[in-house]
Amino acid sequence: MIRNYLKIALRNLLKNKGFSFINVIGLSVGMASAILILLWIKHEIDYDQFHEKKDRIFEAWNKDTFSGELHCWNTTPKIFARTVERDFPEIEQATRVSWPRQYLFSIGEKRLTVQGNFVDSNFLNMFSFPLLKGDPDLVLKDMFNIVLTEKCAKNLFGNEEPMGKTIRINDKDNFTVTGILKDLPNNTRFKFDYILPWAYARKQGDDDESWGNNSTRNYVLLKPNASLASLEPKLRYIKRKYDKDEKTNEMFLYPISRWRLYSRFENGKEDGGLIDFVKMFAVIAAFILLIACINFMNLSTARSEKRAKEVGIRKVVGANKASLIGQFLGESILIAFLAGLVALLIVQLSLPAFGKLTDKILFIDYGNIYFWLLFIGFIIFTGVIAGSYPAFYLSAFKPVKVLKGTFLKSNRVVTPRKVLVVLQFTFAIILIICTTIVKEQIQHARNRDTGYDKENLVFHSLTGDLRKNFPLLKNELLASGVASAVVKTSSPITQGWSDSWGFEWEGKAVDDKTDFDRFCAEDDLGKTIGLQFVQGRDFNLKEFPTDSSGMILNESAVKAMGFKDPIGKIVKDGDKPYHVVGVIKDFILQSPFQPMKPMVIEGANGYFNIIHMKLNNRNATADNLKRAEAIFKKYNPQYPFEYKFVDEDYASKFKSEQRTGTLAALFSGLTIFISCLGLFGLAAYMAESRIKEIGVRKVLGASVTGITTLLSKDFVSLVVIAFVAASPVAWWFMHNWLQSYPYRVTIEWWIFAFAAILSILIALITVSYHAIRAATANPVKSLRTE
Template sequence: MLLNYFKIAFRNLLKSKGFSVINITGLSIGMASAILIILWINHEVQYDQFHEKKDRIYEAWNRSTFSNKLQSWNTTPKILAKAMQQDLPEVEKTARVNWQDNYLLTVGEKSVAIDGNVVDSTFLDVFSFPLSKGNVATALQDPHSMVITEKLARNLFGDENPMGKIVKLNNSENFTVTGVAKDLPDNSRFKFEFLIPWAYQRTIGNDDENWGNNSTRTYVLLKQNASFDAAQQKMKGMRKKYDPSEPEGEMFLYPISRWRLYSSFENGVESGGLIEFVRIFCSIAFFILLIACINFMNLSTARSEKRAKEVGIRKVVGAQKGNLIAQFLGESVLIALIAGLLSLMIVQLSLPAFNNLTRKHLIVDYSSMSFWLAFLSFVILTGVIAGSYPAFYLSSFRPTSVLKGTFRKIRALVTPRKVLVVVQFSFAIILIMSTIVVRKQLKHAQDRQTGYEKDNLGYHFLTGDLEKNYLLVKQELLASGIASSVSKTSAPLTEGWSDSWGFEWAGKAPGDKTDFDRFCVDESLAKTAGLQLVKGRDFDLQQFPTDSLAILLNESAAKAMGFKDPIGQLIRDNGKEWHVVGVFRDFILHSPFYPTRPMVVEGAKGWFNVIHMKLNGNNGMAANLKNMEQIFKKYNPAYPFDFKFVDEEYANKFEDEKRIATLSGLFAALTIFISCLGLFGLATYMTSTRVKEIGVRKVLGASVGSITSLLSKDFIKLVAVSFVIAAPIAWYAMSKWLDDYPYRTALEWWLFAIAGLLALMIALVTVSFQAIKAAIANPVHSLRSE
């Protein structure tokens, strides 16, 4: 029986090659799209879920009110770990992790600049980063020990055993390799290539017990069977206990299961995060697959007259409805299997481009039995969904009507087939509208004035000997004509590395906790970056030596401090008294999608990490870079030359939105393509059933245009109905999405009109192709049998 069903299924596939190709192509593209999205979703959901003790791992967070808003952040005082060990009996271990930084590692004549972290010796015990060599318990005990990854070990030592070898860090300190960690999974927040112990921080004086210095991340491993609620309650009071300056502040523990997807807070309360994108793409995967299944349903039911007599005869000879349903579902599962295997080929071919787009390293593990079980389940589910409606529809035919030749299609105003076409195009139009809005929001932010001049502006980090040789480097850059201005700063102009609510000034209201971005520069920031001064002047240490304790304010900071005349005002910060010498227009330091914040720029008594340079535009850029590299190598020979352009770094701020726009556009195009495949198939079949009618109309004088209109208008009406349904849904969804951006574009009616017209034109072209073909055919051929 089963063999007979398979024979019939294959015969039907071969008999209707055109429809089979459309069905299999649509299903395979839909399945491939869904598989790619599922791979991405699985990658995101599994972030840091490979740690063996994940159910007991938490991160310490702060929560307090600043700028009249309850804010949450995950940097903590360095002393917190010790205090938690003392005050929380539920804590088994704590592990601090500093911000990842780039270090120079040297072995003999070989040097590499690579990312690493300073961590507590307990880090490898809390988190599951297994060692291929070394002991987890002792690998980071010595202040000058080092754990490196297998990748770094191959880079530094080749095939030699790295254990016990000496590595020089930043050309100053020697470290002994005491462990080799297996290469890190791609889906982890930790991206280090080596680890050095926190004990080293203490030997160089970088450890402190200041509760106001929130500069590190603190992780907690609770004891087995310990009460999380009890630990959380005690955690809340630690800020008040140890930091009297923060009477409103509190701390809390945040579980590892929510770090990646949910760690976005609004007014102190968890408000989603990446989980929103996971849900959106999960919906997209479902609907793309559903649209492919709808194609199958529509084409199968449209061709029902071809199978009607087969059903009638089977029922007459004793076939039950259940047998027919099983047969038709089996056929659809077979088609789904063929489409599924084709979809794997599509996935494999498109995976490199998809990885490049999403910046992931997604793979299909063909050696995994669980993958094949999941794939088979996916194929069967797709086949059942696609074949369910046709199976029940075809098996419901009455044999008497079919065999008498009185079986006819239902010509009703609303039919399941029409509903399915409307569903298809509604989702396609929603995606088109969403893509247009996302791209408009992206352009809206890109067109925003930055507040400084990005052209020919770049920077280089103060690595190695650049700090002590800064003045020499600056003099040569200016004397050689490579740069027209050079400034030393605390951070790149595109990033905010420091903020504070502890500034003091005359007239400050009691309890004022306005949070200010804090930046440092030695001199000439306005000249180097092209800032627009609205009051006062720039820093100038040559003319005004006291500018080392000068300060600049942006307009928002001057307003927040309530200064009518800011010049000459005194501001206290970090135990120093700074005098205001100028006010500049706000510039974008953080995200271009958010308003600028109050900002203070402190003078040469601050701290520095970066050299900014305004390059001479009269020179060729290649020549500038070549000559600049020679100067940097002269004064900092051990470190690589790594110059970054501000305009390129600023452009990176739009990467996430660009990715969303590209992905939504890609899936919109695929959805339209799959929908049009189905529409093309339906138009082809409907046209073939009306060949004689078309012939008669042509003989009676009907024009090609009128026949084309006759055959197309029903489909166009369905697309128009889809637009009416899709427009309000898309408007609501995009309104909710734009709510996350304080600086956002307007939702205008013409955006939706363009999407509707685009969908209408695509559908018209798809249907008209078959309609025109039928309309220009010679009526003699269609009427010959009469």
Template sequence: MFKNYLKIAWRNLLRNKSFSVLNIVGLSIGLAVTTLIVIWVNFEIGMDQFHENKNRIYQVYNQHPVNGEIWTWNSTPKIMGPIIQEDYPEVESAVRLQEDSEFLFAQGDVRINGNGIITDPDFLKMFSFPLLEGSIETVLEDVNSVVITESFAKKMFGNVPAVGKIVKVDNTDSFTISGVLKDLPSSTAFEFDFLMPWAFLKQRGWDDKNWSNNSIATFVMLKKETNHAAFIKRIEGLRKVYDKDSPEMVTYLYPFTRSWLYSNFENGKEIGGRIDVIRMFGIIASIILIIACINFMNLSTARSEKRAKEVGVRKVVGARRLALVSQFLGESIFISFIAAVFALIFVIIGLPHFGALVEKPLSLDLTNVGFWISAFGVICFTGLLAGSYPALFLSGFKPSSVLKGTFIKSNAAVTPRKVLVVLQFSAAIILITSSMIVAQQLKKVQDRQTGYSKNNLVYTSIEGDVEKNYALIKEELLASGAATSITRTSSPITEGWSNTWGFEWQGKNEENKIIIQRFVADEDVSETLGVEIVEGRDLDLDMYPTDSTAVLINESAAALMNFDEPIGQIVKDNGIDWHIVGVAKDFVLESPFQKIDPMVIEGAKAWFNIIHIKLNTANSTSESLAKVESVFRKYNPEYPFEYEFVDQEYAQKFNDEKRTGQLVSLFTLLTIFISCLGLFGLASYMAENRIKEIGIRKVLGASVTSITTLLSKDFLKLVLIAIVLAVPISWYFMNNWLEDFAYRIKISWWIFVLAGVVALAIALITVSYQAIKAAIVNPIKSLRTE
């Protein structure tokens, strides 16, 4: 019987080639898109899930009431890890991570900058990063030992074994390579070239016991027999014992397994994070697959009359309805299988491009048995879902009616096919409006005035001999004509590395705990960075030596501090009395999607990490950079000269939203395309159902235009209904999305009008083909049709 069903299915495919192609194309696109999104979702869900002890690992967070809300953050004091391990027997180990630690590694003529982590010896016992060389028990025990990754070892030593080799770090300390790690998998959020022992940080004097300095990450691993819920409750009061200055601060343990997907907190509660994007595209994948299945239903039932007599004959000769349902479902699964083959080809071709779009190293393991089992299940599910309604519809024909050619075709106002088309176009319109709103929001933020000049501005880190030779470097760069101005800062102009609510000023409300950004610059802030001084003057150490303790405040800080005359006022920070010499126009330091925080720009008494260089536009960029590099190599020969363009770094702030917009636009186009296939199917059904009516109307003098209008208006009504349904839904979801941004657009009515017009135009073009085709048929031929 199965063989017979297969033969019938194959014959029907060949007999109705155009119908078969439309079905297979729609299903294959739906399956391919769903597969791509599922691969991406699985990659995100699988981040750091390979660690053997993952369910016993927690990251230490802080929670503190601030201005009526509970703030949650994951940076902790350096002293916290050892205290936890010492005071709580439930803890098997606690490790601290000083991440993004950059050092120059030198061995012979090889000099490479590496980015790594300074951590405690138990790091490799807590996290499952396998060693290729070295012992997990001892690799981080010695103060001058270092563990490097396999790829970093090859850069340093080629194919020569690395363990035991001596390297110079920052031209000061000698380290012995104690272990080589297998390169980190793509499924981890950790990024490092090396691991250094915490004892080295202590040796350098960077370890402190200040409970107010929340600057590192701390992880704890509980013993196997520990009651997690009870321990999490018990540790909440840790800071009350040790941190007398913050008695209200709560120590909060957050499961390591959730940290990648759920990173956002609001008023002390987890509210989501990356999981929101994953859910959104998971829903989109489901919608696209369902729309593809709806197409199959519409296209199958559109051909119902051509198979009506087949059903009637089979019933007359004794076929039961169950057998007919089985046959039609079998045909549907067979078509789903063919579509899956094409979908797999599309996935293999498209996966590298999709991976590049989402910026993830996605892969498909065709040797994985689980994949093929899942694929088989999806094929059967899709076939059953897509074929269920056509099977029940076709098998329900009465043989007496269909053999006489008098079976009744539904002319009801509401039919399943019409409902399905409305749902299809509702989904398409929601995606159209969503992509338009995302594009509008992105354009608004990209057009936002940054408050500083991004063009021809580069920055480089202060390392090696740069600090002691800074005056000579600056003088020579200006004299060479490569740069027009230079300034040192605490961080790049595109990033905020320090903030606090601890600033004090006269008249400050003690309950005020508003975060103020702490930025540091020595002089020439206005000239180099293009920041506008709206009151007072810029920092100038040459003319005003006391400017080492001078500050600029931005407009938001001036409004917060509420001075009648800010110039000359004192602001206290880190035990220093800073005097205000100027007010700078607000500029975007961190996210352009959020409001600008109050900011204090401290003078040279603070610290510097970065040099900003304004390139001379009289030269080509490459020529200026070559001169800059030669000067840095002259005064800092042991370090490679590395730099970043400020405009490029700023542009990266839009990557996530730009990627979201591109993905939504891509899936919108695919949804529209698949929906049009469904509409095409319903139009085909309509034309077939009303062929004699069209013939009679033409005999009575109806024009092609009037017949086309008659046949098209019903479909346009369906699209109008879809618009009515889609508008409030899309407004609700997109308004919720925009609430994440302080700097945002207002959703305009014209976006919904334009989306509706686009949907109507697409529907009209799709339906008109079938309508015109039916309208121009010779009426004699139409009236002869049975």
């Protein structure tokens, strides 16, 4: 029997090549889309889940109230790790990981800038980053040990044995390579090419014991039988215990399983995060696969008349309903199997581009038996879902009605096929609306006034001899005409590297914990960056030597401090008093989607890491950069000239939202494509079932336009119904999504009008082929079938 069913299935596939091709393509595109999304979801869920001790690893977090709201953040004091190891027996060990540091590595004549971290010596015992060479207990024991990743070691030493070799860092200290790490996986929060012992950070003065300096990340490993529930109440007030000035801060431990997906907090409580996008794309994957299955259903039932007599004869000769259902499900599983093979090919061809789009390294492990078991299960599941309705629909035909030719009822107002098409286009229209709103939100933020001039603005790290040679460098850049203005700052103008709620000023409330962005700059800040002063002036050490302790406030800071006349006011940063010399308009330092924070800009007494240059717009940019490189090399010969354009760095702030919008647009397009196949199938069914009616109408004088309109209006009405169903769902979803952006676009009526017109046009274009073909057919041929 199975052999007979297989023969019939193959004959049907080969006999109806066009029908089979559409079915296979529709299912394969849907299956490929679902597989790609599931690969991305798996990659996100697996973030940092490869560590052997993951169930016992936690990150230390702070919790405190600022401006009436409870905030949580994961930078903590450097002293935390050693303190909790000593104070709490439940903790087996703790380690610190610094912010990334970029250093110049020298091996003979070879010089490379490499990025890595300071870590405690127990880091590789806590986290499972495999060492290819070296002992994890010993590789970071000495202050001048260094561990490299495999890729970094190859870049530095080529094919030579790196173990035991010497690397000179920043032309200052020599380090011995004591370990080689396997290259880090793509799905970990840690990104480094080397790790150095924390002892060296201490030697450089980068360590401190201040409980008020939240400047690093601390991780703890609980003992195997330790209870987090019993530990957290004791750990909660540790900062208050050691910092007598701290009255409201709390600390807690956050598990590794939630770092990636759930680390967004709202008013002190976990409020989702990336998990929202994971869930959203999981729903998209399910719906795309469902839409592909719906296509199969529509195309199968559209050809029901040609299979009806086969069903009737089988029933007359004794076939029962269960055997017919099995036959049709078997056919759908066969088609799903063929579609699955095509889908795998599509996925394999698409993975590089999809990985680049999502900024992930995605792959399929074909050597894993579990993959093939899941894939076979996926094919069977898809085949059963796709074939379920046709199987039950076709097997339910009554032999008497079938053989008399009276079983079709195409004139019903509501049919399962129409419901399925409405469902398809409902989801497609939801995606069209959502994609449009995402694009509008991105453009809305792009159009926001940054508060400074990004054009021809370049920044470069203050490396090596640039610190001591900065005055000479600045003078030559200006004198040569390469730059029209140069300024030294604490961070790039696009990034906030420091903030504090510890500023003091006259009239400050005792419980005021307003958080300020902290920035530092020397002379010509306004001229170089293009800031807009509303009161006072820029720093000018030549005319006003006391500007070394000067301060510039933004308008939000003036408001937060309650100053009516801010110029000359004293603001203290710890034990350093600063006097206000100017007030600038707010500018975007960090996210263009968030409101601008209060900000203080400290003068020459601050700290500096970056040089900003306003390139001379009278010269070609390439010429400016070439001449600037020669000047930088003159005053900093050991370091490469590595610059970034501010406008490019600012544009990177939109990457996450752009990625979401692009993915939504991609899957929206695929959903529309698959839905159009469904409409195509329904149009074929309609034309086939009404062929005699069309013939009679033509004989009685109906025009081609009239018949085409008659056939098309049914499809337009289905799309209109889908639009009515989709609009409130899309509005609700995007309204909630936009709430996470304080600076956001409003949802305009034209977005819904655009989605409605676009979907109707797509539907008309899709069904026009069958509508026009039926309207232009020779009525003699259609009526001859009587």
